Amino acid sequence: MSMRTLDDLDVKGRRVLVRADLNVPLDGETITDDGRIRASVPTIKTLVERGAKVVVCAHLGRPKGKADPKYSLRPVAGRLGELLGQEVAFATDVVGDSARGTVETLQDGEVALLENLRYEPGEESKDDAERAAFAEKLAGLAELYVGDGFGAVHRKHASVYDVPGLLPHAAGGLVVAEVEVLKKLTESPERPYVVVLGGAKVSDKLGVIANLLTKVDRLLIGGGMAYTFLKAQGYEVGKSLLQEDQLDQVRGFLNTAAERGVDLVLPVDVLAAVTFGADAEHDVVAATEIPADREGLDIGPRTRELFASKLADARTVFWNGPMGVFEFDAFSGGTRAVAEALITSEAFTVVGGGDSAAAVRKLELPEDGFSHISTGGGASLEYLEGKALPGLAALED
Ligand SMILES: Nc1ncnc2c1ncn2[C@@H]1O[C@H](COP(=O)(O)OP(=O)(O)O)[C@@H](O)[C@H]1O
Numbered sequence: 001m002s003m004r005t006l007d008d009l010d011v012k013g014r015r016v017l018v019r020a021d022l023n024v025p026l027d028g029e030t031i032t033d034d035g036r037i038r039a040s041v042p043t044i045k046t047l048v049e050r051g052a053k054v055v056v057c058a059h060l061g062r063p064k065g066k067a068d069p070k071y072s073l074r075p076v077a078g079r080l081g082e083l084l085g086q087e088v089a090f091a092t093d094v095v096g097d098s099a100r101g102t103v104e105t106l107q108d109g110e111v112a113l114l115e116n117l118r119y120e121p122g123e124e125s126k127d128d129a130e131r132a133a134f135a136e137k138l139a140g141l142a143e144l145y146v147g148d149g150f151g152a153v154h155r156k157h158a159s160v161y162d163v164p165g166l167l168p169h170a171a172g173g174l175v176v177a178e179v180e181v182l183k184k185l186t187e188s189p190e191r192p193y194v195v196v197l198g199g200a201k202v203s204d205k206l207g208v209i210a211n212l213l214t215k216v217d218r219l220l221i222g223g224g225m226a227y228t229f230l231k232a233q234g235y236e237v238g239k240s241l242l243q244e245d246q247l248d249q250v251r252g253f254l255n256t257a258a259e260r261g262v263d264l265v266l267p268v269d270v271l272a273a274v275t276f277g278a279d280a281e282h283d284v285v286a287a288t289e290i291p292a293d294r295e296g297l298d299i300g301p302r303t304r305e306l307f308a309s310k311l312a313d314a315r316t317v318f319w320n321g322p323m324g325v326f327e328f329d330a331f332s333g334g335t336r337a338v339a340e341a342l343i344t345s346e347a348f349t350v351v352g353g354g355d356s357a358a359a360v361r362k363l364e365l366p367e368d369g370f371s372h373i374s375t376g377g378g379a380s381l382e383y384l385e386g387k388a389l390p391g392l393a394a395l396e397d
């Protein structure tokens with residue numbers, strides 16, 4: 001696969017649409033981790049230095065095709081400006097009057113950010129024609145396209161998949177760097193090869209497991225992902241996160257793992273809380289005995305030891321998804337334990353995902369303790385499956 005890079009585009013004096021992944025965690029309007037914004041800066045800076053008029057577009061959260069101030073990118077424009085050391089003009093819509101006006105007034109070397117792409121129903125539409133119509137409008141704002149939102153390259157969305165078909169395009173430096181590292185995991189990874197999965201995007205990420213079971217030696221499942229597995233084994237999980245409609249699929253994974261000799265490791269104990277909250281009363285309970293009125297918000301101490309022992313002799317590790325609700329200190333211990341096991345391991349270790357990377361920083365763990373911290377969770381997982389990702393395929397020559 002070959003992708004053109006920034007060096008192949010003559011950007012001086014031209015409007016360049018950059019698709020970035022600026023999907024950062026927010027507490028109100030406060031950005032609690034700016035890692036993805038920082039990761040987007042080098043490409044934008046390069047374009048600025050080369051005299052482009054830079055139009056950045058991105059999504060935030062999942063507003064589902066409607067404008068919702070809770071998901072506005074305005075705070076991100078401010079932070080991006082601070083990191084770039086220059087003003088970032090903010091368009092209050094995506095392809096409307098504000099976007100067109102903002103883009104028209106851009107001078108060479110200036111930067112604008114459009115409002116959340118997912119305010120527009122066309123962005124994520126499954127209807128090709130609806131997506132294409134929105135893509136036309138977005139492409140109309142620029143002359144060139146740079147795909148640099150690695151965390152979103154697994155999404156067949158207008159800004160990721162359709163727009164590069166309409167404009168001369170190239171991959172940004174972040175996408176090039178991410179792919180280079182992940183390639184190492186797909187081309188004969190050293191064994192034992194262990195994947196650790198957690199987090200809350202259960203439905204999305206269950207899909208990758210069938211394929212991963214053909215590639216890995218061990219699969220450790222924690223976080224919000226674990227409860228659908230425990231339930232599939234016949235245990236009650238109380239009020240824990242559960243993907244009821246995928247229980248049959250998960251039973252299939254348990255069988256396949258057993259047939260193929262993949263060590264599929266589930267929590268043996270969890271922190272079961274009375275409510276979802278930072279100060280929630282909670283106890284350590286066996287994973288097979290979660291009370292009906294409780295929800296599992298972290299893996300327990302015996303599970304932390306078990307997971308660490310399964311990671312100790314690994315030679316390659318990929319980890320996506322926090323082991324618990326790490327945003328609350330009381331439920332961050334499982335995530336810390338897995339992170340520390342990776343840091344002490346001699347394996348080639350990759351952590352992927354917006355929240356997983358944010359957790360590493362929130363817990364003040366050394367980022368250089370990992371071989372690579374990827375900005376994409378779902379994107380990395382789907383890359384590891386060996387699938388052609390829409391946002392990468394669209395950038396190929
Ligand atoms: N047991 C759990 N119950 C509910 N949410 C959980 C649980 N464990 C982890 N999470 C949540 O998962 C979220 C991150 O999930 P996800 O988006 O899948 O990860 P990433 O962004 O790293 O790919 C975090 O906000 C965390 O609080």
Ligand SMILES: O=C(OP(=O)(O)O)[C@H](O)COP(=O)(O)O
Binds near residue numbers: 152376
């Ligand atoms: O946060 C993201 O993915 P991740 O949580 O898998 O790292 C990306 O911004 C993609 O967002 P989406 O999963 O809402 O499409």
